[in-house]
Amino acid sequence: DGGITQSPKYLFRKEGQNVTLSCEQNLNHDAMYWYRQDPGQGLRLIYYSQIVNDFQKGDIAEGYSVSREKKESFPLTVTSAQKNPTAFYLCASTSLGASYNEQFFGPGTRLTVL
Amino acid sequence: GENVEQHPSTLSVQEGDSAVIKCTYSDSASNYFPWYKQELGKRPQLIIDIRSNVGEKKDQRIAVTLNKTAKHFSLHITETQPEDSAVYFCAASIQRDDKIIFGKGTRLHILP
Numbered sequence: 001d002g003g004i005t006q007s008p009k010y011l012f013r014k015e016g017q018n019v020t021l022s023c024e025q026n027l028n029h030d031a032m033y034w035y036r037q038d039p040g041q042g043l044r045l046i047y048y049s050q051i052v053n054d055f056q057k058g059d060i061a062e063g064y065s066v067s068r069e070k071k072e073s074f075p076l077t078v079t080s081a082q083k084n085p086t087a088f089y090l091c092a093s094t095s096l097g098a099s100y101n102e103q104f105f106g107p108g109t110r111l112t113v114l
Numbered sequence: 115g116e117n118v119e120q121h122p123s124t125l126s127v128q129e130g131d132s133a134v135i136k137c138t139y140s141d142s143a144s145n146y147f148p149w150y151k152q153e154l155g156k157r158p159q160l161i162i163d164i165r166s167n168v169g170e171k172k173d174q175r176i177a178v179t180l181n182k183t184a185k186h187f188s189l190h191i192t193e194t195q196p197e198d199s200a201v202y203f204c205a206a207s208i209q210r211d212d213k214i215i216f217g218k219g220t221r222l223h224i225l226p
Binding site for chain 2 (some may be wrong): 031033039040042043045048055056058082090096101102103106107108
């Protein structure tokens with residue numbers, strides 16, 4: 001399961017706290033993505049980044065923030081402004097130079113708000 | 115923007131029978147259609163994909179068909195086995211675009 005990693009696997013947060021989820025890839029991929037997965041909701045895009053120091057909002061960016069200081073890393077911060085943060089979070093990456101844009105996923109982080 | 119609808123949300127089939135999952139998309143510019151399989155508690159993994167210049171693609175027991183005129187594509191699994199039980203996601207994107215849009219998923223149960 002190398003290539004793209006996420007940590008921690010499980011995360012518990014008290015209400016009002018910010019938490020940061022880690023995502024690292026050694027695939028030399030240009031683009032990285034954060035998705036949120038809830039039962040019956042599929043994969044919803046939170047933020048994505050195509051290049052270092054640049055990122056765009058996805059469909060459900062409110063209450064989240066990201067940074068892309070290095071090509072390999074794309075951490076996601078879940079802020080206290082996110083009203084219902086309990087979910088499974090998936091990070092993905094892809095090479096924009098490829099002829100098709102298969103996305104490779106990390107193993108996910110399950111966040112629970114206590 | 116692109117919208118992908120996926121049906122059914124849940125599907126149960128007897129082991130050995132075939133399973134079909136259908137998706138529709140809204141953006142006629144979409145030209146890349148991957149399918150992902152996600153086993154319980156694990157990451158989604160690509161199982162097959164198709165590009166718009168192809169009408170059908172097959173890989174062992176899995177096949178995908180694409181109808182660009184109607185803007186729908188389907189996943190076919192033949193001779194289903196217990197290990198096929200998982201959630202399957204269809205997706206659509208414009209090749210080399212910055213993002214892909216996923217359907218909401220189909221939970222496939224293979225009954226003994």
